[in-house]
Amino acid sequence: MLTTISVADYGSAGRMVRECADAFGRIDFVINAAGMLRERMIWNMTEDDFDTVIGVHLKGTWNMSHHAIKLMRSERFGRIVNFSSDAFKGSVGQCNYAAAKAGVIGLTRTIARECGRYGITANAMCPFAATRMTVNDAVIANWKRRVESGLLSQAEFETRMAMPGPEFVAPLVAYLCTDAAKDVNGQIFHAEKSHYHTYYYGEVSRSIYKYENNGEFTVDELIELIPASLMAGIPNVAPAQETSS
Numbered sequence: 001m002l003t004t005i006s007v008a009d010y011g012s013a014g015r016m017v018r019e020c021a022d023a024f025g026r027i028d029f030v031i032n033a034a035g036m037l038r039e040r041m042i043w044n045m046t047e048d049d050f051d052t053v054i055g056v057h058l059k060g061t062w063n064m065s066h067h068a069i070k071l072m073r074s075e076r077f078g079r080i081v082n083f084s085s086d087a088f089k090g091s092v093g094q095c096n097y098a099a100a101k102a103g104v105i106g107l108t109r110t111i112a113r114e115c116g117r118y119g120i121t122a123n124a125m126c127p128f129a130a131t132r133m134t135v136n137d138a139v140i141a142n143w144k145r146r147v148e149s150g151l152l153s154q155a156e157f158e159t160r161m162a163m164p165g166p167e168f169v170a171p172l173v174a175y176l177c178t179d180a181a182k183d184v185n186g187q188i189f190h191a192e193k194s195h196y197h198t199y200y201y202g203e204v205s206r207s208i209y210k211y212e213n214n215g216e217f218t219v220d221e222l223i224e225l226i227p228a229s230l231m232a233g234i235p236n237v238a239p240a241q242e243t244s245s
Contacts, residue, residue, distance in 0.1 A: 116238020
């Protein structure tokens with residue numbers, strides 16, 4: 001019989017981290033991408049709708065990071081990549097999701113400052129991609145209702161229906177886990193097909209574009225490009241400290 005476990009449960013998250021450490025000897029990376037949606041306007045949203053979404057997205061991110069970092073500190077190495085969303089700027093019908101994703105950004109920046117001295121970085125991703133969570137029958141039906149009620153324009157609806165796939169997001173996530181990204185810490189990235197940019201207090205700060213190869217960056221390209229563009233002149237908010245011998 002299958003047992004359902006959730007990152008929202010503190011004990012289950014701890015067991016998942018421990019099983020990985022036992023299987024592979026250590027924990028190097030944590031990609032917090034678990035998610036779910038319960039979309040309603042705030043006046044129609046139930047307490048359970050709010051608590052469940054906050055539990056998976058925000059508490060789940062804290063749970064997994066908390067348990068993993070306890071092991072990463074002894075190794076003096078770790079990479080945390082937390083999935084946030086552009087919804088942190090505010091998203092109609094998603095106050096639970098938007099609040100959780102804004103919280104993920106605050107959590108990420110705090111982890112970066114607390115753990116950078118141990119060689120652990122934490123960065124947030126705001127992807128725009130079609131996944132089982134972001135584009136499904138229920139979500140599409142909700143978008144159509146918003147168009148009919150005037151809360152979403154037809155152009156916005158068509159843009160959402162044409163979302164690129166997650167394969168455009170993966171190279172940036174992989175880059176953030178490399179040694180080359182050791183001084184990229186406490187940052188917020190947006191990934192949308194051939195366009196990557198960073199955020200500074202919710203505004204686009206710097207961008208890079210690629211027009212060849214269907215707009216897909218490789219990790220090797222990012223290792224060369226990002227330090228000279230998106231991260232040029234931006235210091236690590238909490239560099240790793242050398243241990244005394």
